[in-house]
Amino acid sequence: MTWLPDHLGEVLSLTVRHTYLAGVPLILGLLIALPLGWLARRYRGLYPILIIGTGLLYTIPSLALFIMLPLLLGTKILDPANVVIAMTIYTIALLVRTVADGLGSVPDAVNQSATAMGYRRGRRFLSVELPLAVPVISAGLRVAAVSNVSIVSVATLIGVQQLGSLFTDGFNRAFMEPIIVGVVACVLLALVFDGVILGATRLATPWQRAGKAPS
Amino acid sequence: MIRFEAVSKHFPDGTKAVDGLTFRAPTGQITVLVGPSGCGKTTSLRMINRMIQPTSGRILIDGRDTSTMDETELRRGIGYVIQHAGLFPHRTIVANIATVPILLGWNKRKARARAFELLERVGLPASFAKRYPAQLSGGEQQRVGVARALAADPPVMLMDEPFSAVDPVVREQLQDEFLRLQGDLGKTIVFVTHDIDEAIKLGDQVAVLRTGGHLAQLADPAYLLAHPVDDFVADFVGKDRGYRALSFQASPHFALAQERTVPLGATPAQAAGAARGGWILVVDEGRRPLGWIEPDRLTGPIQPEMLARGGTVATVGGPLRNVLDAALSSPSRRGVVVDDQGVVLGTLRAHEVLAEIEDRARPELQDEAVPPAGGDRPDEESQQGEESQQGQSGRPNGGARRVDSAGSADSAQPSEESPA
Ligand SMILES: Nc1ncnc2c1ncn2[C@@H]1O[C@H](COP(=O)(O)OP(=O)(O)O)[C@@H](O)[C@H]1O
């Protein structure tokens, strides 16, 4: 175990890059999935199109997407933006359905009484529907976070550095230690993402932890 | 005042939920829409705050056509209460109650202060303020629902089966408190229920709807019980309508028989000395009735568990129904009448009540084709001022208080499962 102490700085910087490449798309994807999920609920005709359409995006192999994006967007092949955009697409693919289902989990009586009390549509979405959809959306977000951390490592193949670089490095030199360090770092990073999402969810849903009626 | 003018609602699938409905809900009064499940009650109610748009016809509030008003503004001025309350699960009780004030742009402090005031008003402790709805029982949630609807002091309230989902005992409490509250507030209320007993208890006027959204009859409760307009209404108001109509007749100043009483702990000899017709009334230290006892069967001093508690107790000046029930339910056949503090005044026998009932006139049959309480008056638009007096109905005050839990005089029959 001499490799890690010598390469600690390198591993840390790869971890930071990995966090960025997996985390930023998670936030962007969520922000885009929210209105799409809302549309899928609001207009019943759009539901199958949006759900199936975005679901299909997830089936595009990541390597193919990394290679195709520069051609489609005119970005440089080594530009990390390609990875960010690709990961955002995967996040959207996972989250549109989650958001739609989360909004669907809001009891009808609650929506009706919000409307009856004089909420306009936009405000109702932000202050009633969205907060109540948080538990469902959060569950989907946790899946997307783990998926992102894992898929990002493929970006090494198009030359974008992150923890995945340790796998190719170790593989090329038939040397196990960087590979093990890379895997452990990825798992730890996924756990950190999960913990952050769980913590944020707890903060956003104090009502979920309140006990039931005594009677 | 709310006016329906030939309002119809036909859903796209062809369902005629409401058909040519015309009636008015007078200012400061409770108008109950009652009818079997699916007869268009909810649809009618929701057309008032435009949650549902009428297919044809007009709805006016104080002379203004609601279709010309901004939807959201309209709704913020109308309190709305539904079955299961529909509270926001993610908001504390104060935040729930403060919803409309906040939407109206009140500052936070004022909205909160108002919420606390209402919490008290609906009979909930201030300690509930920070709880979430899931931490309250169904009946408590329903009270919060009423408080929330009242928060911005709207002149109009719409209530859709608000008490249907709670058990009969709690329902009766909520109904009584609702009437008390309305006595103070005098809101213009449209109240929907499928339970005719509830309709008759709460309504200043009752509109009976039949399937397809037709108005079968609109009248005040006493008139409805005395003169159902057709078989449908007669069946719907129920078989014991003669008895129930007595709820609307205040009892006169009956000459009560003096009743000797004994306290708990009295010996068999003391009880036997005071007994009349084999029974003696046992009271507490404040001379409030506890129950009847037969001294002949006593083997020792009177203990609470020896009492026959079947008899109901009527308050003086209350409805004839309660006095009659007190007499009918009493083991001694003597009905106990108490004053407002619950202190025994004396007793009365069923035949005395019946003699009084036979002397009473039933509500006159109105010969107009339109029902008395809510018929169309073409000139009413110019007379709205006249409608704005507080809606105190002729309901006699005071209900029968019970000596036991089994023999309530008021109708607390569990109603069938409410429709969704
Ligand atoms: N959105 C809708 N589309 C089609 N039919 C409806 C809709 N809402 C209600 N209905 C129908 O209209 C009728 C009246 O419904 P409703 O007003 O809810 O009755 P109630 O409240 O008296 O039980 C019922 O037959 C019901 O099935």
Ligand SMILES: [Mg+2]
């Ligand atoms: Mg209904």
